[in-house]
Amino acid sequence: MGHAFTRSGPLAVTEIIQQFVDGLGRGGEYALIALGVGLIFGVMRLVNFAHGELITVSAYAAYGLAISQMSWWVLAPAIILTAIITSVAIEFIAFRWVRSSSDFAMLLTSFGVHFVVQAAFVMYVSASARHFSRPEWITTTVSISGIRFEVVDLSIIAATVVSLGFTVWVLQRTVYGMSIRAAAEDFDTARLLGISSERVIRAAFALAGLLAGIAALFFLMRTGRAAPSAGLVPMLKGVLAALIGGLGRLQGAVLGGLLLGMAEILLVSYLPDSIDGMVNGVIFILVAILFVFRPSGIFSPRPSQRV
Amino acid sequence: MATSGQLLAVDSAEVSYGPIRALYGVTLNVEPGEIVAIVGPNGAGKSTLLNAIVGLRPLTRGRITWRGRDITGLAPQQRVRLGIGLVPEHRRILTTLTVEENLLVSATALPGRLRRVRANELMERFEVLGENRSRRAGLLSGGQEQLLAIARALMGSPELLLLDEPTLGLAPIVAAKVFGIIDELHQNGTTLIVVEQNIRRVLESADSACIMRTGRIVERQQAERLAARTDLFDSFLGDLLPTEEGCPQRPVPSPGADGTCLHTERSASCD
Numbered sequence: 001m002g003h004a005f006t007r008s009g010p011l012a013v014t015e016i017i018q019q020f021v022d023g024l025g026r027g028g029e030y031a032l033i034a035l036g037v038g039l040i041f042g043v044m045r046l047v048n049f050a051h052g053e054l055i056t057v058s059a060y061a062a063y064g065l066a067i068s069q070m071s072w073w074v075l076a077p078a079i080i081l082t083a084i085i086t087s088v089a090i091e092f093i094a095f096r097w098v099r100s101s102s103d104f105a106m107l108l109t110s111f112g113v114h115f116v117v118q119a120a121f122v123m124y125v126s127a128s129a130r131h132f133s134r135p136e137w138i139t140t141t142v143s144i145s146g147i148r149f150e151v152v153d154l155s156i157i158a159a160t161v162v163s164l165g166f167t168v169w170v171l172q173r174t175v176y177g178m179s180i181r182a183a184a185e186d187f188d189t190a191r192l193l194g195i196s197s198e199r200v201i202r203a204a205f206a207l208a209g210l211l212a213g214i215a216a217l218f219f220l221m222r223t224g225r226a227a228p229s230a231g232l233v234p235m236l237k238g239v240l241a242a243l244i245g246g247l248g249r250l251q252g253a254v255l256g257g258l259l260l261g262m263a264e265i266l267l268v269s270y271l272p273d274s275i276d277g278m279v280n281g282v283i284f285i286l287v288a289i290l291f292v293f294r295p296s297g298i299f300s301p302r303p304s305q306r307v
Numbered sequence: 308m309a310t311s312g313q314l315l316a317v318d319s320a321e322v323s324y325g326p327i328r329a330l331y332g333v334t335l336n337v338e339p340g341e342i343v344a345i346v347g348p349n350g351a352g353k354s355t356l357l358n359a360i361v362g363l364r365p366l367t368r369g370r371i372t373w374r375g376r377d378i379t380g381l382a383p384q385q386r387v388r389l390g391i392g393l394v395p396e397h398r399r400i401l402t403t404l405t406v407e408e409n410l411l412v413s414a415t416a417l418p419g420r421l422r423r424v425r426a427n428e429l430m431e432r433f434e435v436l437g438e439n440r441s442r443r444a445g446l447l448s449g450g451q452e453q454l455l456a457i458a459r460a461l462m463g464s465p466e467l468l469l470l471d472e473p474t475l476g477l478a479p480i481v482a483a484k485v486f487g488i489i490d491e492l493h494q495n496g497t498t499l500i501v502v503e504q505n506i507r508r509v510l511e512s513a514d515s516a517c518i519m520r521t522g523r524i525v526e527r528q529q530a531e532r533l534a535a536r537t538d539l540f541d542s543f544l545g546d547l548l549p550t551e552e553g554c555p556q557r558p559v560p561s562p563g564a565d566g567t568c569l570h571t572e573r574s575a576s577c578d
Contacts, residue, residue, distance in 0.1 A: 175419060178412045182401050188363055189399040193413040194387035194463060 014147045019265050025153030027261020028160030031254045032215035033238025034245065035167060036087075036208030038253035041242065042184025043204045044099065046106045050090055050113035052235025054083040054212040055219060059226035060121060066132035072221070079220060080213030087209025088202060099201075114232075121228040129227035138221055156218045163214050164254060167207065171250065176203050184248060240287060246297030255298065313375075314339045314498050315360065315391075315467055320369035322352075322359050329355040331522045332369065337467070342489070342499045344509045344530060347519035353502040354396050356519070357469045360500070361393045362386045388416045392465030396472045396502075398456040402445030406436050409444050409455055413462035422462070429458040450481035457488060467498045474505055486512060510534040 033051065040048045061082040062075050070078075094113050098105045141148045171177035176199075183190040183200045191197055219234060220226075241260045245252025263286065267279045291297075315337040322330040330352050337343055345353050358364040360371060362383035370379040373389055381389075401409050410426035417425060430437035433454045439447060444455060453473060460468055470489070474482035482505065490512055493499060503509035510516055513530040528536070 175411060175415070175422070178404065178408050179415070181404060181408075182412045185401050185403050186399060188383075189395065189401060190412070191383040192361060192363070192387065192393050192395065192399075193459060194384045194415045195412060196384050196415065197382070 018147055018149075019269055020262075021149055021153055021157070023262035023265040024160075024258065025150075025156045025261070026264055027241075027258035028156045029215045029218055029234070029257075030237050030241045030260050031160060031257025032163060032211045033234055034241035034253035034257040035164070035250060036211045037238050037242040038245070038248060038250050039180065039184075039204045039208045039211075042248045042250070043180060043187065043201055044095065044106065045103055046095070046110060047239060047242075047247065048208075049107070049110040049235065049239070050094070050117070051110075051208070051212060051238060052231025052233075053090065053114060053117040054086050054209055055216040055231035055234050056117060056121065056226075056228065057086045058082045058213060058216040059220055059230045060125065060130075062220050063130045063132050063226040072135045075220075076217055079217045080210065083213030083216055084206055084209035087205045087212065091201060091205040114235075118228045118232075125228075127228065129225050129230075132224050132226070134224035135221055152218065152222060159214055159218065163211060167211065167250075170207065176200075180204050180207075184250075240284070244287060244290065244297055246299035249297070249299035252297060252299035312338060314373070316372045317356070317360065318370050318372070320356070320359055320371065321367045322355050322364050323367050328367075329364075329522050330359065333519075333522070333524055335517065335524060335527075337498060337500065339466070339498055340493075340496050341514040342493050342501060342512055342530075344506075344513035344516040345500060345502045345519055346504075346506050346509070346516055350521075351519040352522040353519050354471050355522075357393060357471050357500065357502060360386075360469060361391055384415075387463060387465075390463070390466035391469070392460035392463060392467070393469045394453075394456045394460045394471065394473055396475065398452045400444045400447070400452045400455055402443065404444055405441050406430075406444055406447070406455055407440040409459055410436075410462055413459045414464075416463065425462055425464075429461060433458050449476050450478065450484075453477060453481070453485060454488075457485070461492075465497070467500070468492060470499065470501045470503075472502055472504060474503065474508075482508075507534070 036054075037048060037051055040046055040051070058079045062079050065075050065078055090113055094109050095106060098109050138152050140151045142151060142154070143149075169177075171181055179190065179195045179200050180203060182193065182195060183197070183204075187197065190200065215234065215238075216231075219230075223230075237260060238257070241256035242253045243256070244259060245254070245256030260283070263283060264279060267282055271279065271282070313336050315335075317333055317335040320330055320333045321328065333352070333356060335343070335356070345356065347353055355364055359366060362378075362381060362385070366379055370377055372378065373386070373391070378386055378389065401412070404412065407426060407430070410429060411422055414422055414425060430440055435451050436455055436458055439451065444452065447455060457470075457473070473485050473489070477485065486508055489499060489501065493512065501509055501513065510530045510533060516528055516530045516533045517524045518526045518528075518533075
């Protein structure tokens, strides 16, 4: 993510606003991924390390369409749709069969999916990254009250707000959403009420796929790059954000994502140049310190049982 | 074996928790419209039996039939849709959902509009729920939670309602109200299986009662005949009868070579 405002600028307030917007932009992506991670953890007690594959598969779908000269108006819905289909397919192909096994078996399965997808792209496409053109407006900036903002940051913030609003609406106002929340709190009780575990899990994976797809869209617009490990770092950041907020706490996942984004931007801005390559390391250390004081994250989840 | 008039038939059911067997060849037949009380000391397998009937605990042997149809392999949500409801032990209210949401997520077989109508009916019937419809269920009192648990199970208008310790932890006046609801449901033709520690009171409502012990039903009797069996109460269930202070006592699982509970302590419901 770029900084439109230079660190040597004269106004501290504008710099803070600039960094705040940058942080929201980056944090918004993490929040979208973390929300998906939190949703799946809620209904399956699974920390899904295969969540990043939604971005990886979407990246190659985008690459395939881009080399066919498709515009971003086609790529954008295709990326989101690919992430949704991939998410539901991973649940159907991999997790369904180990759902009643131990949490550890599911965790290993998620790692297995991660490595299988990664290896498949290495073997059948290429080990090296494939590049495709980014939208022209991606580096465009706009000036508001003398502060320059990147359009992509503002787009991400707007998309994040709309996506989170939609997610809140689904979870709060629809029976499907209420069922997901019920299952996230106590799966056995949800089943006793007649809630279909199949439908709830499928809905959670589809919703998580939608959110990851939106995050992937901006990630790919920014990078224009498809690689076998494209989803790894976003997935790790999403899991970290979900942990910061408290696994299973959906509002915590959003907050965790935003906090993580803010922390990254601040560290990039204020760490000495000689060690600014250590941002990720510092982030993980800070999160470890947080867990010393808040072992279950900022919002401690209630204990509940899996299927 | 199930006969044509039976609503539910549990046939030689066995359930294990890992290496520990909790039910040993339990057989139980339930006719439409009757109340069956299940009594026995802690650890006798009462809750396990209810959980097996509703599908939360898979059988390792035996089978369960519903109106003659084998439902042994059905998931809980499928059994609920057939007409079996459970009010679980400790109520298991969804604390992060509101009272209304707790009702709306129940009876998912009903179309959305009918579900709202049904939820409104139940919130009128149980006024305290209507007064707290937008309140998070985790903020309700124990008695209110129990009413919500019952209302939630009634959302799907079950033919068979299983109640697991429905008065556990409730003040006597609330417990009396719960028994009033049980009697009302019975009068309306609902079939009930009630696991209850207040034996004397549940026998007043029940048609028949099963005594469970160490994972087996050791005896089934008409409720009024069992209530008159003071010898049985003294030797086996006496420690569960109300004390002079009106509080039932709970057995401490310990002990005897035959698995009976030898010691008692005051029930939490008396505190």
